[in-house]
Amino acid sequence: MTTVSRNWVLAGAPEGEPVIDNFRMVSTELPALREGGIRVANTYISVDPGVLDRLTRDSYAPRLQPGEVIDGFSVGVVAESRNPRFEVGDRVSSANGWREGYVSSGRGVLRLHPAVFSPPLSERAAIGALGVSGLTAYFGIRRVAEARDGEAVLVSSAAGPVGSTALQVARNLGCRTVGIAGSEDKCRLVTDELGADKCINYRAEPDLAAAISRVCPGGVDVYFDNVGGETLDAALMNMNTGGRVAISGQVSEYARVQPRGIRAVGEMINRRLTMTGFVVWDFLPHFRQAMSEMREWIVSDRLVFREEIIDGFENAPEAFLGLFRGENRGRRLIRLVSDA
Amino acid sequence: MTTVSRNWVLAGAPEGEPVIDNFRMVSTELPALREGGIRVANTYISVDPGVLDRLTRDSYAPRLQPGEVIDGFSVGVVAESRNPRFEVGDRVSSANGWREGYVSSGRGVLRLHPAVFSPPLSERAAIGALGVSGLTAYFGIRRVAEARDGEAVLVSSAAGPVGSTALQVARNLGCRTVGIAGSEDKCRLVTDELGADKCINYRAEPDLAAAISRVCPGGVDVYFDNVGGETLDAALMNMNTGGRVAISGQVSEYARVQPRGIRAVGEMINRRLTMTGFVVWDFLPHFRQAMSEMREWIVSDRLVFREEIIDGFENAPEAFLGLFRGENRGRRLIRLVSDA
Numbered sequence: 001m002t003t004v005s006r007n008w009v010l011a012g013a014p015e016g017e018p019v020i021d022n023f024r025m026v027s028t029e030l031p032a033l034r035e036g037g038i039r040v041a042n043t044y045i046s047v048d049p050g051v052l053d054r055l056t057r058d059s060y061a062p063r064l065q066p067g068e069v070i071d072g073f074s075v076g077v078v079a080e081s082r083n084p085r086f087e088v089g090d091r092v093s094s095a096n097g098w099r100e101g102y103v104s105s106g107r108g109v110l111r112l113h114p115a116v117f118s119p120p121l122s123e124r125a126a127i128g129a130l131g132v133s134g135l136t137a138y139f140g141i142r143r144v145a146e147a148r149d150g151e152a153v154l155v156s157s158a159a160g161p162v163g164s165t166a167l168q169v170a171r172n173l174g175c176r177t178v179g180i181a182g183s184e185d186k187c188r189l190v191t192d193e194l195g196a197d198k199c200i201n202y203r204a205e206p207d208l209a210a211a212i213s214r215v216c217p218g219g220v221d222v223y224f225d226n227v228g229g230e231t232l233d234a235a236l237m238n239m240n241t242g243g244r245v246a247i248s249g250q251v252s253e254y255a256r257v258q259p260r261g262i263r264a265v266g267e268m269i270n271r272r273l274t275m276t277g278f279v280v281w282d283f284l285p286h287f288r289q290a291m292s293e294m295r296e297w298i299v300s301d302r303l304v305f306r307e308e309i310i311d312g313f314e315n316a317p318e319a320f321l322g323l324f325r326g327e328n329r330g331r332r333l334i335r336l337v338s339d340a
Numbered sequence: 341m342t343t344v345s346r347n348w349v350l351a352g353a354p355e356g357e358p359v360i361d362n363f364r365m366v367s368t369e370l371p372a373l374r375e376g377g378i379r380v381a382n383t384y385i386s387v388d389p390g391v392l393d394r395l396t397r398d399s400y401a402p403r404l405q406p407g408e409v410i411d412g413f414s415v416g417v418v419a420e421s422r423n424p425r426f427e428v429g430d431r432v433s434s435a436n437g438w439r440e441g442y443v444s445s446g447r448g449v450l451r452l453h454p455a456v457f458s459p460p461l462s463e464r465a466a467i468g469a470l471g472v473s474g475l476t477a478y479f480g481i482r483r484v485a486e487a488r489d490g491e492a493v494l495v496s497s498a499a500g501p502v503g504s505t506a507l508q509v510a511r512n513l514g515c516r517t518v519g520i521a522g523s524e525d526k527c528r529l530v531t532d533e534l535g536a537d538k539c540i541n542y543r544a545e546p547d548l549a550a551a552i553s554r555v556c557p558g559g560v561d562v563y564f565d566n567v568g569g570e571t572l573d574a575a576l577m578n579m580n581t582g583g584r585v586a587i588s589g590q591v592s593e594y595a596r597v598q599p600r601g602i603r604a605v606g607e608m609i610n611r612r613l614t615m616t617g618f619v620v621w622d623f624l625p626h627f628r629q630a631m632s633e634m635r636e637w638i639v640s641d642r643l644v645f646r647e648e649i650i651d652g653f654e655n656a657p658e659a660f661l662g663l664f665r666g667e668n669r670g671r672r673l674i675r676l677v678s679d680a
Contacts, residue, residue, distance in 0.1 A: 268617030
């Protein structure tokens with residue numbers, strides 16, 4: 001028996017804005033299973049803005065080379081198994097990229113625990129609310145910044161998949177929450193749908209530090225940073241003594257040739273701040289416990305997560321490009337099979 | 341009985357380089373003791389380069405106003421006491437500035453424990469090796485960065501009072517140590533007298549990040565930062581995963597109108613770094629334990645501290661100005677009484 005998977009690969013690195021010609025679809029024959037192997041048929045893949053960074057430069061992983069499969073997360077079903085850790089029918093997730101299916105030794109493939117991924121939760125929550133974005137938010141707030149009941153928590157990119165979850169995790173821990181987002185619409189989402197106490201539309205504020213000070217008169221205890229640059233500086237100017245900054249992303253820096261960085265390093269001393277950069281994979285042993293807690297919040301309507309389902313594997317690159325035109329209204333997931 | 345203390349006060353803030361006319365000596369009559377009060381006759385005061393920052397701008401403390409006493413540390417003898425915590429003859433230290441003597445409620449006055457400050461240690465060690473510089477180094481390495489046996493520790497301003505102690509504390513904990521200093525002479529001090537494994541003369545290195553990488557081929561686990569700016573950036577580019585940066589000072593920034601800050605914030609994520617700003621007073625409850633451990637190192641010749649004794653209270657401003665001409669060969673202490 002042979003099985004073919006279509007994959008999306010990098011045709012060539014974007015020069016400036018990414019375009020459709022940067023992507024190419026190829027068909028590959030999956031090898032027969034060896035002892036210990038599994039074959040997975042994907043049901044959903046994710047398209048993520050952070051992938052742009054992988055296409056254009058080295059960061060925490062080396063940049064993608066032409067011919068390599070585009071990064072993405074997937075959920076799927078084990079279709080064949082010669083590995084005692086997996087049974088046919090198991091739901092799994094992986095970071096194996098934009099593929100219809102794959103063969104693996106099982107390394108890096110996460111078995112989705114039925115107690116977490118059962119109705120009302122779909123398996124796609126593993127790359128949505130309980131996926132990397134959501135877990136990044138969870139661990140950033142809970143383990144890196146150690147936000148506590150009653151503290152003031154500020155979150156940038158508050159309408160994005162990471163920020164929106166970070167705000168809600170903080171709120172569920174009993175924190176006062178303030179978001180920073182880039183439009184009045186996004187700010188309405190942040191306060192009305194996500195339940196933040198306040199939201200700052202940074203495009204309407206000539207002096208962001210002053211705006212934060214106005215909205216957080218008692219100062220900021222925890223800042224969850226997705227953005228870096230000026231925004232991080234403005235947050236540093238408003239931190240309380242002993243404040244913590246969790247550095248999750250530096251989106252404002254990715255498009256710059258030379259990073260701007262931050263100026264207010266002296267505030268680290270004046271205010272006794274701790275700033276910590278992290279990647280969600282550092283917390284892998286704690287994923288299941290985190291997912292269980294987040295499931296409870298989802299089921300009890302204390303954690304909302306916006307997703308947008310687009311049908312058809314062939315539509316992945318267009319869905320990706322749309323992210324940079326601001327089209328998306330939540331995390332974009334591609335549904336590969338109609339009955340998923 | 342009345343007692344008069346001469347004090348050095350700020351005449352006017354420096355415009356550019358500090359000059360002798362920025363200082364003025366005034367005589368004040370100390371008030372009679374009330375219940376709970378003590379009167380202290382100082383034996384030594386310190387002159388510290390960090391005071392320049394206090395003279396020119398707000399930092400962790402508001403800037404000094406004309407007429408206010410110049411910041412400095414002192415050790416002295418309790419000459420009169422109506423406070424049950426102090427007896428006449430007790431040795432004490434304080435941060436009460438450049439005064440011959442003072443009256444105090446005892447708040448902020450540290451009684452020097454005789455078990456620590458007994459021969460071969462002089463009381464002046466309380467504002468020298470065991471003073472704020474030394475304790476800053478100790479807590480930065482031990483508690484903030486938590487340097488561990490076998491780790492690689494990089495220290496800037498390695499020939500200065502803080503850096504030189506930080507290097508030796510790290511070495512005594514079993515770390516490999518590398519200093520950064522501004523001349524070949526200072527580098528010789530760092531390796532030959534302080535026992536660091538290597539020292540980088542940054543003035544001889546067009547690319548400091550490359551120099552650190554050459555000297556620390558296995559990367560840096562802990563960076564003790566006195567300097568900020570380009571030096572901090574160069575260190576960040578060389579940190580190992582999970583590395584810690586203790587931010588003790590930002591000397592390269594103090595003379596700038598606009599701080600430069602750092603560019604390499606993205607490395608915080610890539611390398612999972614933690615950066616923490618601190619002030620030694622945060623660790624006040626742990627001072628005595630720290631001093632005991634450091635005393636053992638001093639007595640067993642595992643911690644050397646260079647000091648320079650200048651006689652005469654009237655010479656304090658000149659001694660201070662000399663710091664910025666690079667005249668000093670260790671921490672400068674002013675001896676107020678000839679038999680101390």
